[in-house]
Amino acid sequence: MDPHPSNCFILSGLSLYFEDGHDDLDDFGFDDYGSECDGIRITAFLDAGQDNLTPLGRLEKYAFSENVFNRQIVARGLLDVLREFSDNENDFISVMETVARMSEDGEPTVRAELMEQVPNIAMFLHESRPNFPAAFSRYLVPIVVRYLTDPNNQVRKTSQAALLVLLEQGLISKADMETKVCPVLLDLTEPSSDDDYKIEAVAIMCKVVTMLSKDTVEHLLLPRFCDLCSDARLFQVRKVCAANFGEFCSIVGQEATEKLLMAKFFDLCSDSLWGIRKACAECFMMVSNSTSPEVRRAKLSPLFISLISDQSRWVRQAAFQSLGRFISTFANPSSTGLHFREDGALLELPRCTLDGNCSLNSLNCSNITGCHTERTIAHTPPNQDGRATPSPEHVSTADGEDMHNFDDNHASVPGGLQGGYTRTVSNSNGRPMTTNNTKNTKEKEQTDENFNSFNYWRSPLPDISGELEMLSCPTSEEEPEDNCPNSMSSHGKSTSDQIQKVLDCLQPHMDDPDVQAQVQVLSAALKAAQLDSPADDSPTDDSPTEPQLEVMPESTSEESTSEEGPSEESPSEESTSVEDDFAHSPLSEEKPKIQNVIPQQLLDQYLSMTDPARAQTVDTEIAKHCAFSLPGVALTLGRQNWHCLKDTYETLATDVQWKVRRTLAFSIHELAVILGDQLTAADLVPIFNGFLKDLDEVRIGVLKHLYDFLKLLHAEKRREYLYQLQEFMVTDNSRNWRFRYELAEQLILIIELYSHYDVYDYLRQIALTLCSDKVSEVRWISYKLVVEILQKLYACGADDLGLNFINELTVRFCHCPKWVGRQAFAFICQAIVEEDCMPMEQFSQHLLPSLLSLSSDPVANVRVLVAKALRQSVMEKAYFKEPGCAYSDELEETVMALQSDKDRDVRFFASLDPNKGLMDTAPLI
Numbered sequence: 001m002d003p004h005p006s007n008c009f010i011l012s013g014l015s016l017y018f019e020d021g022h023d024d025l026d027d028f029g030f031d032d033y034g035s036e037c038d039g040i041r042i043t044a045f046l047d048a049g050q051d052n053l054t055p056l057g058r059l060e061k062y063a064f065s066e067n068v069f070n071r072q073i074v075a076r077g078l079l080d081v082l083r084e085f086s087d088n089e090n091d092f093i094s095v096m097e098t099v100a101r102m103s104e105d106g107e108p109t110v111r112a113e114l115m116e117q118v119p120n121i122a123m124f125l126h127e128s129r130p131n132f133p134a135a136f137s138r139y140l141v142p143i144v145v146r147y148l149t150d151p152n153n154q155v156r157k158t159s160q161a162a163l164l165v166l167l168e169q170g171l172i173s174k175a176d177m178e179t180k181v182c183p184v185l186l187d188l189t190e191p192s193s194d195d196d197y198k199i200e201a202v203a204i205m206c207k208v209v210t211m212l213s214k215d216t217v218e219h220l221l222l223p224r225f226c227d228l229c230s231d232a233r234l235f236q237v238r239k240v241c242a243a244n245f246g247e248f249c250s251i252v253g254q255e256a257t258e259k260l261l262m263a264k265f266f267d268l269c270s271d272s273l274w275g276i277r278k279a280c281a282e283c284f285m286m287v288s289n290s291t292s293p294e295v296r297r298a299k300l301s302p303l304f305i306s307l308i309s310d311q312s313r314w315v316r317q318a319a320f321q322s323l324g325r326f327i328s329t330f331a332n333p334s335s336t337g338l339h340f341r342e343d344g345a346l347l348e349l350p351r352c353t354l355d356g357n358c359s360l361n362s363l364n365c366s367n368i369t370g371c372h373t374e375r376t377i378a379h380t381p382p383n384q385d386g387r388a389t390p391s392p393e394h395v396s397t398a399d400g401e402d403m404h405n406f407d408d409n410h411a412s413v414p415g416g417l418q419g420g421y422t423r424t425v426s427n428s429n430g431r432p433m434t435t436n437n438t439k440n441t442k443e444k445e446q447t448d449e450n451f452n453s454f455n456y457w458r459s460p461l462p463d464i465s466g467e468l469e470m471l472s473c474p475t476s477e478e479e480p481e482d483n484c485p486n487s488m489s490s491h492g493k494s495t496s497d498q499i500q501k502v503l504d505c506l507q508p509h510m511d512d513p514d515v516q517a518q519v520q521v522l523s524a525a526l527k528a529a530q531l532d533s534p535a536d537d538s539p540t541d542d543s544p545t546e547p548q549l550e551v552m553p554e555s556t557s558e559e560s561t562s563e564e565g566p567s568e569e570s571p572s573e574e575s576t577s578v579e580d581d582f583a584h585s586p587l588s589e590e591k592p593k594i595q596n597v598i599p600q601q602l603l604d605q606y607l608s609m610t611d612p613a614r615a616q617t618v619d620t621e622i623a624k625h626c627a628f629s630l631p632g633v634a635l636t637l638g639r640q641n642w643h644c645l646k647d648t649y650e651t652l653a654t655d656v657q658w659k660v661r662r663t664l665a666f667s668i669h670e671l672a673v674i675l676g677d678q679l680t681a682a683d684l685v686p687i688f689n690g691f692l693k694d695l696d697e698v699r700i701g702v703l704k705h706l707y708d709f710l711k712l713l714h715a716e717k718r719r720e721y722l723y724q725l726q727e728f729m730v731t732d733n734s735r736n737w738r739f740r741y742e743l744a745e746q747l748i749l750i751i752e753l754y755s756h757y758d759v760y761d762y763l764r765q766i767a768l769t770l771c772s773d774k775v776s777e778v779r780w781i782s783y784k785l786v787v788e789i790l791q792k793l794y795a796c797g798a799d800d801l802g803l804n805f806i807n808e809l810t811v812r813f814c815h816c817p818k819w820v821g822r823q824a825f826a827f828i829c830q831a832i833v834e835e836d837c838m839p840m841e842q843f844s845q846h847l848l849p850s851l852l853s854l855s856s857d858p859v860a861n862v863r864v865l866v867a868k869a870l871r872q873s874v875m876e877k878a879y880f881k882e883p884g885c886a887y888s889d890e891l892e893e894t895v896m897a898l899q900s901d902k903d904r905d906v907r908f909f910a911s912l913d914p915n916k917g918l919m920d921t922a923p924l925i
Contacts, residue, residue, distance in 0.1 A: 055084070056094055063098055068107050075102060075113035079120045086128060096139045103143040108152035115147055115158040119165040126171055137176055145180050148204070149188065149197065160204045167211040177212060182220045189224055199236045202228055206244035209251055217251045222260065229264040235273050242268045242279035246286025257290040262299065269303055270501060274312035281307045281318040285325040296329060301599040306502045308605055309522070317619040323606050324629020330598045331636040338635065338674065346635075346673050499526045595641040603644060606633060610651045627652045627663040631670040639675045646683055653687045658695050665691045665701030669708035680712055692724060696732045696739060703728060703742050707749035718753060722762040725750075729769065737775040744770050744781040748788050756796035759789055764805060768812065771824060779820070783828050791837035802838060806846050814850040819859035826854055826862060830869035833877060840879035844887050848874070855894045860903040867898040867910035876914050 059081060063074045074081070078099060085091040099121075105111055118140055125132045144166070147159030163181070166172050172181070185208070187193070188201030205225070209217050225248055231237040245265060249257045265287060269280045284304060288296050304326055308319040338346055503522050510519070595603065608614060609626035619625070630652070634645055649671075652660055668688055672680040688709065691702045702709070710718050728743045747766065751759055767789055770782035786809065793802040813825035829851045832838060851874075854866045870891060874880060880888055898910035 056091060059095070059098060063102050068110065071102070071105060071107065071110045072113050075105075075110050075117065078114065078117045079124060082121060082124060086124075092129075096135060100139050100143070103146070108150075108155055111147065111150065111152070111155045112158045115143070115155060115162055118144060118162045119169070119171075122166055122171045123169065126169075133173060136171065137173065141172065141176050141180055145184050148184050148201075153196075156200060160200065163204065164207055164211075167208060174213065174216065178216060178220060181208075182216070186220070186224055189228060191227075195234060199234065199240070202237050202240045206240055206247065209244070210247050212251070214251055214253065217248070218256055222248070222252055222256065226260055226264055229268060235276065238268060238271060239273070239276050239279060242271075242276045243283065245280065246283035246290075249287050249290035252290075254290055254292060257287070258292065258295055261287075262291070262295070266299075266303060266498075269307060270505065274310070274315050277307060277310060277312065277315045278318045281315055281322050284319075284322050285329055288326055288329040293330070293332075297599060300326075301602060302498060305601055305605070306498075306522075309502075311506060313618065316617075317622075320605075320609060320614070320618055320622055321625045323602070323609070324626065324633050327598055327602055327606060328629070328632035328636050331632070335597065336635055336638050336674070346670065496526060593644045595637055595644050597637050597641060603637075607644075607648050610648055610655075621657075621659075623652060623655050623657065623660045624663055627655075627660050628667075630664070631667045631674060634671055635674050639679055642675055642679055642683070649683070650687070653690065658697055661691065661694060661698045662701050665694070665698045666704065668702065669705040669712070672709055672712045677712060677714065681714070681717060685713070685717065692727065696736060699728070700739060700742065703739070703746060706746045707753070710750060710753055719758065722754065722758055725762065725766060729766065737773070737778055740770060740773060740775075740778045741781055744778065744785050748781075748785050751788050751792050756793050756798045756801065759792050760798070760801045760805070764789055768808070771813075772821075779824065780827075783824055784831065786828055787831040787835055787837055790832060791835060794838045799842070803842075803846065810847070810850050814854065819857070819862050822854055822857055822859070823862045823865050826851060826865035826869050830865070830873045833869070833873040840877055844879070844885075848887055852890060852894050855898055860901075860906060863898065863901060863903065863906045864909055867895070867901075867906050868912075870895055870898070871910055871912060872914045 062070045082095055085095050122136055125136055144159055144163055147155050150156050185201050185205045188197045228237050229241045268276055271277055288300055310316050499522055506519055609622050614622050653664055672684055691698055731739050747763055767785045771779055773779050813821045816822050829847050854862055857863055875891055895910055898906055901907050
């Protein structure tokens with residue numbers, strides 16, 4: 001028996017444990033090894049032995065041995081085998097042919113082992129073989145393709161994973177994908193294909209599509225994908241299609257999505273299985289991004305409402321989670337005046353176009369959806385006035401405009417002028433009203449509030465619910481107003497059929513109160529759609545009648561009533577006073593949540609997410625999802641419609657769940673950029689102040705973006721927070737050192753926002769306290785903060801304050817009884833020199849003598865940083881190299897003494913050539 005029964009072979013990080021006889025080890029040439037397996041070469045069997053075979057002959061012997069274990073080891077060691085023979089072209093071809101023959105092995109474990117090595121082999125060939133494409137396409141691609149249809153499940157799974165890796169690395173050519181891989185996937189997804197094969201092939205096809213070109217997907221895979229979406233026999237196939245529907249839409253683009261995929265998406269959204277409808281709700285935003293604004297408003301919005309009113313709680317939950325993201329797809333830079341840069345920063349659009357028209361609406365920008373909820377807005381660089389938010393005179397054009405460029409007096413812009421124009425609207429007196437003057441701000445907002453999209457699009461009909469918003473003309477930006485009713489009537493029958501289809505699905509569940517309420521809403525919408533006819537072309541009145549305004553609460557669902565109840569029945573006094581600009585409108589009190597950027601019912605459903613009943617019937621964390629997507633919704637609606645979200649934001653800010661408040665705290669700076677300085681000061685500052693006094697889990701969100709928020713405030717308001725910065729030093733848990741670290745990082749940025757007097761009076765003391773922190777990471781970043789403060793003082797010409805600060809640093813650190821403080825002084829001195837914080841003449845007079853005195857410090861760690869500061873920073877300054885410098889001799893003597901120090905590290909840094917690069921000594925601090 002083998003004295004070492006347990007042996008280990010390791011290749012590419014994978015371990016194989018086995019028990020076998022000693023004879024097998026002899027066959028592989030492992031007889032000279034003991035129980036230690038770390039040094040075993042997997043290709044040891046290629047070494048010369050007693051069989052007098054060539055290495056290639058031994059490879060053939062063990063690759064096709066009757067012992068399965070031998071063949072497994074060869075398959076696992078193929079990468080090393082190729083390395084052994086890569087220098088000789090003929091030997092390399094022989095090995096590749098051996099690999100091709102091994103792929104036909106009858107043992108599934110051997111085939112699986114071989115397939116696991118294919119991606120590694122492909123990478124090796126790509127890096128080392130000049131004829132890689134030909135060899136890879138000839139020998140390896142056929143193996144991968146053939147294994148996709150292997151009868152063994154493990155082999156198929158391995159080949160699928162290998163195929164994805166090869167595609168991710170870009171190792172498979174387009175020709176091979178079109179002529180070898182895609183045909184196999186199409187064969188496996190035929191209606192007559194085996195169910196297991198078909199389900200696997202659909203899954204791999206949906207993953208592959210994201211790595212292929214648009215042309216390949218559109219011509220080869222899209223027709224089959226459409227057929228699979230309608231597979232009536234296998235729900236697993238439809239579910240995979242629904243889960244990956246968004247990826248297909250994003251690849252093939254808008255035209256193919258609307259022409260071929262939209263009908264399939266409608267079918268999947270009304271599928272009998274709730275899991276499929278849930279998958280549709282989850283990918284709704286990606287689908288919406290691939291459609292035109294008209295299709296998004298007229299078709300996708302009613303479809304999403306049906307999902308959000310679904311009989312299944314899981315579908316409703318997924319729909320509500322996607323609601324904010326779907327709303328964000330309605331965003332338009334020409335309406336919001338803001339756009340996302342490639343790095344994620346939210347910036348103001350330029351006011352003037354190349355043709356001289358100074359209007360945000362003249363910019364024909366593409367949709368920017370998806371950015372608002374998927375990635376965080378980066379630090380926004382401030383404008384020339386020190387604020388990153390657009391000033392009122394810069395963005396009033398955007399504020400006064402809606403998404404469709406018209407006002408309440410039907411001053412609509414013809415479709416031909418949509419590409420660019422200078423906006424001038426008329427107020428109620430018919431006088432032109434420019435929008436680049438803050439004097440007209442209140443008058444402009446009154447005009448926007450008087451506007452009623454319902455009155456614009458249709459002749460007066462009972463305003464029963466937001467359903468009518470989604471039945472409005474989808475081509476408003478392309479056709480004049482007179483054409484909209486005709487366009488509306490052409491969609492009436494299809495819309496009625498869609499609503500009726502949803503009603504039929506809900507009928508078996510009428511015992512559920514939620515379903516009853518949903519049926520009421522849809523029934524009202526169905527009736528309105530049936531009433532839609534060409535007879536509605538009659539001119540509209542200037543304002544809707546009172547009975548029309550009062551119909552809405554009677555015909556909306558119980559959920560819609562509850563969602564608007566709190567804001568209408570018990571408005572806060574602060575909300576009433578802040579929104580005084582809207583008080584001039586006769587409609588403001590009766591319909592305060594009306595806007596015309598998105599379908600009204602979408603907004604109503606979003607506002608209802610703060611209703612406590614939703615947490616019971618839909619999702620316990622629905623308020624958190626609402627808070628997460630609120631900046632995206634606010635950006636979509638624009639600051640002119642902030643009154644629609646204000647009450648909801650205040651409700652979320654006082655939510656009992658700290659996770660909800662934490663989410664808002666992390667995004668309040670984003671919202672401030674969107675709203676501008678006036679609304680920020682009025683509505684966000686009070687909430688910001690509340691977050692400052694909240695739990696640490698909430699305060700950290702404010703602290704991480706403290707600079708981003710403060711820079712948006714006016715100087716007077718910003719200065720009030722100087723008194724509160726000290727409060728960040730106190731935390732619920734004293735061991736939460738990352739909180740103090742974040743404070744120091746933010747203070748480094750905040751310095752630029754305040755005068756040197758304020759920095760000296762308020763920030764200096766906080767910085768000195770942080771420099772004495774128990775945690776070295778906090779101390780290290782705090783030393784940089786001290787340097788920034790000193791640089792601020794000297795940059796502003798406050799040399800007297802700078803000298804006072806230097807004296808304080810010397811007393812506190814240079815003469816500190818603890819070696820950590822003295823070490824900090826050496827680090828600060830080096831940073832001051834490297835950053836040129838002060839004139840070298842004053843440095844040599846006030847700091848250098850103290851630094852030189854530390855060269856004889858008893859603690860080696862202090863002398864290390866002194867040596868580093870002197871050799872790499874101080875002596876490299878031109879000031880100290882001048883012949884008449886009074887300190888040059890003393891510097892030379894000190895450095896020479898450090899070069900002969902008893903400590904090895906001190907000698908190293910004192911002798912290190914500065915041109916060889918600075919070494920990091922942060923771990924010593």
